[in-house]
Amino acid sequence: MAAQPSPISSASVAAVREVTGVAPPGAAPRLVTHRSTSITADSVFQGGARVAGGVIIAALIGILVLLALDSRMALSTFGLSFFTTSTWDNVKQQFGILPYIYGTLMTSAVAMVLGVPVAIGAALYVAEYCPNWLRTPISFSVELLAAIPSIIYGLWGFFILSPFMRAYVEPALQATLGKLPVIGALFSGNPIGKDLFTGGVILAIMILPTVMAVSREVILTVPPAQREGMLALGATRWETITTAVLPYARGGIAGAAILGLGRALGETMAVTLVIGNSSRAITGSLYTPGYTMASAIANQFNEADNPLYSSAITGVAFALLLIAGVVNVLARLLIWQMQGGRGAVKAVI
Amino acid sequence: MAAGTVAPGASAPAGGSPGPTQLLFAPDARYTRRRAYSTFMRGLVSAAALLGVAVLWIILAYVIIRGLPALNLPFFTQRPLPYGQVGGGVGPALVGSLILMAVSAVIGVPVGVGAGIYLSEYGRGRFADAIRFSSDLIAGMPSIVIGVFIWAWLVRTVIGNFSGLAGAIALAVIMVPIILRTVEEVLRLVPHTLREAALALGVPQWRVILGIVLPAARAGIITGVVLSLARAGGETAPLLLTALGNQFFSFNLLQPMAALPVQIYNYAVAPYEDWHTKAWGGALVLISLIGALSVIARYATRGNRLG
Numbered sequence A: 001m002a003a004q005p006s007p008i009s010s011a012s013v014a015a016v017r018e019v020t021g022v023a024p025p026g027a028a029p030r031l032v033t034h035r036s037t038s039i040t041a042d043s044v045f046q047g048g049a050r051v052a053g054g055v056i057i058a059a060l061i062g063i064l065v066l067l068a069l070d071s072r073m074a075l076s077t078f079g080l081s082f083f084t085t086s087t088w089d090n091v092k093q094q095f096g097i098l099p100y101i102y103g104t105l106m107t108s109a110v111a112m113v114l115g116v117p118v119a120i121g122a123a124l125y126v127a128e129y130c131p132n133w134l135r136t137p138i139s140f141s142v143e144l145l146a147a148i149p150s151i152i153y154g155l156w157g158f159f160i161l162s163p164f165m166r167a168y169v170e171p172a173l174q175a176t177l178g179k180l181p182v183i184g185a186l187f188s189g190n191p192i193g194k195d196l197f198t199g200g201v202i203l204a205i206m207i208l209p210t211v212m213a214v215s216r217e218v219i220l221t222v223p224p225a226q227r228e229g230m231l232a233l234g235a236t237r238w239e240t241i242t243t244a245v246l247p248y249a250r251g252g253i254a255g256a257a258i259l260g261l262g263r264a265l266g267e268t269m270a271v272t273l274v275i276g277n278s279s280r281a282i283t284g285s286l287y288t289p290g291y292t293m294a295s296a297i298a299n300q301f302n303e304a305d306n307p308l309y310s311s312a313i314t315g316v317a318f319a320l321l322l323i324a325g326v327v328n329v330l331a332r333l334l335i336w337q338m339q340g341g342r343g344a345v346k347a348v349i
Numbered sequence B: 001m002a003a004g005t006v007a008p009g010a011s012a013p014a015g016g017s018p019g020p021t022q023l024l025f026a027p028d029a030r031y032t033r034r035r036a037y038s039t040f041m042r043g044l045v046s047a048a049a050l051l052g053v054a055v056l057w058i059i060l061a062y063v064i065i066r067g068l069p070a071l072n073l074p075f076f077t078q079r080p081l082p083y084g085q086v087g088g089g090v091g092p093a094l095v096g097s098l099i100l101m102a103v104s105a106v107i108g109v110p111v112g113v114g115a116g117i118y119l120s121e122y123g124r125g126r127f128a129d130a131i132r133f134s135s136d137l138i139a140g141m142p143s144i145v146i147g148v149f150i151w152a153w154l155v156r157t158v159i160g161n162f163s164g165l166a167g168a169i170a171l172a173v174i175m176v177p178i179i180l181r182t183v184e185e186v187l188r189l190v191p192h193t194l195r196e197a198a199l200a201l202g203v204p205q206w207r208v209i210l211g212i213v214l215p216a217a218r219a220g221i222i223t224g225v226v227l228s229l230a231r232a233g234g235e236t237a238p239l240l241l242t243a244l245g246n247q248f249f250s251f252n253l254l255q256p257m258a259a260l261p262v263q264i265y266n267y268a269v270a271p272y273e274d275w276h277t278k279a280w281g282g283a284l285v286l287i288s289l290i291g292a293l294s295v296i297a298r299y300a301t302r303g304n305r306l307g
Helices: A005-020 A027-078 A098-129 A132-147 A150-179 A183-187 A196-220 A224-232 A237-266 A269-274 A293-303 A307-339 B029-070 B073-077 B091-122 B125-140 B143-158 B164-189 B192-200 B205-216 B218-234 B237-242 B260-269 B273-301
Strands: none
Touching: A027 A307, A027 B091, A027 B125, A027 B143, A027 B164, A027 B205, A098 A132, A098 A196, A098 A237, A098 A293, A098 A307, A098 B029, A132 A196, A132 B029, A132 B273, A150 A183, A150 A196, A150 A269, A150 B029, A150 B218, A150 B260, A150 B273, A196 A237, A196 A269, A196 A307, A196 B029, A224 A237, A237 A293, A237 A307, A237 B029, A237 B143, A269 A293, A269 B260, A293 A307, A293 B143, A293 B237, A307 B125, A307 B143, B029 B273, B073 B091, B073 B273, B091 B125, B091 B164, B091 B205, B091 B218, B091 B260, B091 B273, B125 B164, B143 B164, B143 B237, B164 B218, B164 B237, B192 B205, B205 B218, B218 B260, B218 B273, B237 B260, B260 B273
């Protein structure tokens, strides 16, 4: 866009010069030399900017290629069983990442179930109900959650949330939901506080700002006429939301949720501190001290004293990268489709 | 907000406005039920917003209350001491974090700003799309994956050991997409008439960009850089795999380097009560640092129409 004025205006300057002959004769040679050096300088400058952009493309390709190459050893040694077995034994040189994938999926699922409804609710409140003067303070507070470093969530989770979960929340859930036929199994076993469930809860808090900010932006794009039409037909406020607002914003909200999922999948420090990192058993209960892919990397990279072990850890990272990449692209497509371009995604970064 | 624009009478179910607006029908049981349900959902939605806000203040309150007792002068100046010795603090971690942020800015800002200039001033076509796509994908990557990348590339191969430089490069990778996006956005906000006026005077395009466009967008660019620094300063996972942390003051970029988030982690997982207090103190310092950066970022854009 901006490149356009350059040729046009310099051409028109030259044209004016030619037609009117206004330019003083003495200026002409100077102008020519000036223009020729500036053309060189221009191309050097543009080249520099181009290189900066190229570095970013190179970084992406570098990350993908290097992780793929580095995990090749583990993948070729174990093949598909790298993803489907649970042994992680340096002495036997056996590495399978199934428990890590399981832990990642379970904690992320808990985060979505707990975090997304709250985030959408908060977004609806801000966009639909909230008095104007309260709008900024609420949005600001929730978005400030996004600025808190993950290590601080971890610290808080480690010392405050996890004991609280063990003492109150987990026994209470066991006594109520634990009695139900199918989902009861999720709450079986000893409430220990440092387990998949607490990991999911801390993730739910961490995805809150992302999901809320994007949902709010998306809800605000719903045309007011649509709400007014529904209200004019005699709908209550909530009926307006469920029939006129949410269906319109559905795609964007789904995108917001998936964007949150992308964040939950890759979150490391907060989860590492509350998830226990001690059992590779796949029990089906949320009260299991497990690993996520990210926490497994953080806990084990320093023990990797042989090439196969290192390669297995890079393999975990590569698998995580692919999962998170797919999830992110999906989320962006959904929001992009809804927004017709940029906008809401920007609010997240 | 929509309710206010609805014609009187029809809006009764929505607003229940008093005065001249009367219901056009007798409120039967079904209507009462619908209204009650609407009010109930309104309460639920408000509770969700309240919960989101409460979580923030609960976490902040804990960090402040538990962190304050740890703060004193030696905490900022001393290195972490072995357990049993009195004192010890986050000195090297503070210095290390500042060095890491400075070095990552030196690496990341030229790339981010340069690419932002390219996208806004020159970029069209597939190369520009590829830059945007790459940047978005890197922005969405889990930070630990970037840590593993630098670990596999620099720590295990090129440099051969954990080092501050590797940590700074990992942070730079995290910063660049944030800077790029902000710079591109604010440069696009600079009015085209400014560029055209300068070009019409015969100023070459590179000088238009450096002398007119960038200064006009200065505040926005500073905001982007500062926000990316705030983000990088709080990162732990990639630093764990690259800079590793250090108990001593170190200014050598090719050796392991301490960082505040890593030091908080080390203090937190140790089994000593005293160290836990230090972890909370470190958290308070870190949050203050990031808060200060965010305030600077906001202040930089204040009163600037391009913000």
